[in-house]
Amino acid sequence: MSHYEDQYLDLMRRIWTEGTVQEDRTGVGTRSLFGATMRFSLANNAIPLLTTKRIFWKTAAREMLWFLTGDTNIRNLLKQKVRIWTDWPLDRYRRETGEQISQEDFEQRIVDDINFAEKWGDLGPVYGAQWVNWPKYEDAGQGLYRRAQKGINQIELLVQSLKNNPGSRRHIFEGWNVAELDQMALPPCHKTYQFHVADGVLSGLLFQRSCDLGLGFGFNVFAASMLIRMLADQCGYQPGELIWQGGDVHLYLNHGELVEEQLSRTPSGAPKLHLLRKPDSIFGYEIEDFEVLDYHPQAHISAPVAV
Ligand SMILES: Nc1nc(=O)c2c([nH]1)NC[C@@H]1CN(c3ccc(C(=O)N[C@@H](CCC(=O)O)C(=O)O)cc3)CN21
Numbered sequence: 001m002s003h004y005e006d007q008y009l010d011l012m013r014r015i016w017t018e019g020t021v022q023e024d025r026t027g028v029g030t031r032s033l034f035g036a037t038m039r040f041s042l043a044n045n046a047i048p049l050l051t052t053k054r055i056f057w058k059t060a061a062r063e064m065l066w067f068l069t070g071d072t073n074i075r076n077l078l079k080q081k082v083r084i085w086t087d088w089p090l091d092r093y094r095r096e097t098g099e100q101i102s103q104e105d106f107e108q109r110i111v112d113d114i115n116f117a118e119k120w121g122d123l124g125p126v127y128g129a130q131w132v133n134w135p136k137y138e139d140a141g142q143g144l145y146r147r148a149q150k151g152i153n154q155i156e157l158l159v160q161s162l163k164n165n166p167g168s169r170r171h172i173f174e175g176w177n178v179a180e181l182d183q184m185a186l187p188p189c190h191k192t193y194q195f196h197v198a199d200g201v202l203s204g205l206l207f208q209r210s211c212d213l214g215l216g217f218g219f220n221v222f223a224a225s226m227l228i229r230m231l232a233d234q235c236g237y238q239p240g241e242l243i244w245q246g247g248d249v250h251l252y253l254n255h256g257e258l259v260e261e262q263l264s265r266t267p268s269g270a271p272k273l274h275l276l277r278k279p280d281s282i283f284g285y286e287i288e289d290f291e292v293l294d295y296h297p298q299a300h301i302s303a304p305v306a307v
């Protein structure tokens with residue numbers, strides 16, 4: 001019997017042995033392959049957590065809940081000790097001020113000093129901003145337009161369409177706001193989400209244009225699955241599948257040790273995600289509402305993140 005994680009390990013092996021070497025934006029270099037699909041069942045609380053290394057799923061869960069608030073400042077992540085987004089604001093701070101501040105000191109300042117956080121901790125209109133507040137413009141007369149106070153809440157609209165028009169082929173939300181890409185610290189990687197309801201079962205498809213298979217992927221599949229589970233609960237459906245599609249799927253050349261180690265391990269077990277509470281809305285979830293059981297992964301493998 002194959003394990004759901006075999007799809008991941010097979011792709012990793014293929015990229016490491018056959019992928020084309022690319023010079024990438026970060027300067028680290030990758031081996032990459034263009035176009036890949038994986039399918040994961042979410043039925044009976046199944047959750048596609050990687051078992052060949054520990055995934056800190058609470059970090060990914062906190063990040064997903066943070067997206068849903070529409071926040072784009074790393075301050076509220078840091079308050080929860082989530083440090084995965086620090087590198088980009090830190091890089092900008094060092095570049096623009098010339099001050100060689102340590103990561104710890106920078107993070108502490110973001111938490112302690114709200115003015116500092118506002119100036120240096122924002123990632124621009126990334127994920128959350130587009131998901132729940134996609135900019136809308138209104139007629140201001142005399143041929144002028146102004147930005148409306150409230151943008152489009154794609155997630156709210158999605159919940160309504162899933163509930164009221166399940167057969168629709170337009171259950172989509174999108175992070176790729178072309179007009180604002182240049183203001184973002186990084187343009188969205190997990191950029192398009194589509195959903196499908198059939199016989200009371202909700203499935204989701206994620207298109208990820210760029211995937212760091214060694215580091216980001218484990219977070220991305222967990223978070224996407226968690227989102228499908230929340231939407232299913234809110235709309236009264238059973239969870240079906242996560243279909244993950246990658247565009248440029250790559251392994252950074254400095255992830256060799258991680259790759260060799262992970263490929264030497266065998267996946268095992270069937271972790272479960274439980275939602276302990278059903279809030280009144282998709283925006284009401286808290287980290288305490290999520291519990292993972294039967295997760296017995298092999299040891300964590302650390303690897304550097306390419307900035
Ligand atoms: N090169 C790169 N890879 C990514 O996966 C990535 C980016 N850049 N930039 C934007 C976000 C930030 N993400 C990140 C950043 C860091 C980790 C990371 O360091 N993960 C560690 C430990 C996580 C923890 O502390 O809980 C890991 O081993 O998974 C994961 C995802 C995902 N994204």
Ligand SMILES: O=c1ccn([C@H]2C[C@H](O)[C@@H](COP(=O)(O)O)O2)c(=O)[nH]1
Nearest residue numbers: 025186187189190210211212216217
């Ligand atoms: O959720 C995420 C966010 C980012 N990544 C990875 C994919 C790439 O390695 C970098 C982004 O660099 P680009 O030059 O913008 O493609 O971050 C991820 O895997 N998952």
